[in-house]
Amino acid sequence: MNMLTEAQIQYIRERVRQEGINRTDLEHDILDHLCCLIEAEMEGGGNFEDAFEKVFEDFAPTGGLKRIQVEVNYISLKKTIIMKKFAVIAESLVMILFFVTTLLQGIRLLNQYAWPFIAELAFVNQYAMCLFILPRYWLHHYRMAVRESGESMSLAITRFAFIIGFLCTESFVNAVFFKMMHMPGGDQLFIITAILGMIYVPFYCVRKYRVAV
Incomplete structure (x- = not known):
C-alpha cells in the first residue's frame, strides 16, 4: 500500500x-479520511497530485469542507443545548428534593414523627447537592466572574476566592445536614463556614463594586 x-x-x-476548517478535532478527522482515500486512489499507480485532486473534488467540492464544519457546529450546539437543559432539569429536581427533605426533617423534629426512608432520602439528596449542584453552580459563576473582571483582578485571586466560596457553601450545607441528622461535627462545620465566609465576603463585595463602577 x-x-x-x-x-x-x-x-x-x-x-x-485553507477551506476554512478551524476546529482541531474536525481537522484531524477530515485529514485522516482524506489520507486514506488518497492512498487507496494511488494503489492503481497514480501519482499523489492527481489522486489528491480527484479525492478532494469528490469528497468536498467548492466550499464543501466549510459546509461540513457548519453542520458539525450545528449538531454540537444542539447537543450542548440538550445537555444544558438536562442539567437544569436535574438540578431543579435535586433542589426541590432538598427542600422537601428539609421540610420533612423539620416536621419530624417538631412532632417526633419518623417518616419512612427519610434518612436515606436525606443522604441521597445531600450527596447530589454537594457533588453535583454546588460544584456546577460555583464553576458557572467563576467563569462569569473571569469574563466580568477582565484585568481588574488577577486570575489567581479570583480562582482562590471562588474556591473559598465553594468550600464555604459546602461546609454550610453539610453543617446544617449534620445538625438535622444529629451527627457529630455540625458545630465545627459552622465554625469553618464562618471563617471561610469572612474570607470570601470581602472579595465578593470588592468584585461587585468594581464591576458596578
Whole structure:
C-alpha cells in the first residue's frame, strides 16, 4: 500500500485549513479520511497530485469542507443545548428534593414523627447537592466572574476566592445536614463556614463594586 510522506500529509493539512476548517478535532478527522482515500486512489499507480485532486473534488467540492464544519457546529450546539437543559432539569429536581427533605426533617423534629426512608432520602439528596449542584453552580459563576473582571483582578485571586466560596457553601450545607441528622461535627462545620465566609465576603463585595463602577 502506498503510504503518504510527511510533506504530502502537511500539504493536505494546509489545504484543509485553507477551506476554512478551524476546529482541531474536525481537522484531524477530515485529514485522516482524506489520507486514506488518497492512498487507496494511488494503489492503481497514480501519482499523489492527481489522486489528491480527484479525492478532494469528490469528497468536498467548492466550499464543501466549510459546509461540513457548519453542520458539525450545528449538531454540537444542539447537543450542548440538550445537555444544558438536562442539567437544569436535574438540578431543579435535586433542589426541590432538598427542600422537601428539609421540610420533612423539620416536621419530624417538631412532632417526633419518623417518616419512612427519610434518612436515606436525606443522604441521597445531600450527596447530589454537594457533588453535583454546588460544584456546577460555583464553576458557572467563576467563569462569569473571569469574563466580568477582565484585568481588574488577577486570575489567581479570583480562582482562590471562588474556591473559598465553594468550600464555604459546602461546609454550610453539610453543617446544617449534620445538625438535622444529629451527627457529630455540625458545630465545627459552622465554625469553618464562618471563617471561610469572612474570607470570601470581602472579595465578593470588592468584585461587585468594581464591576458596578
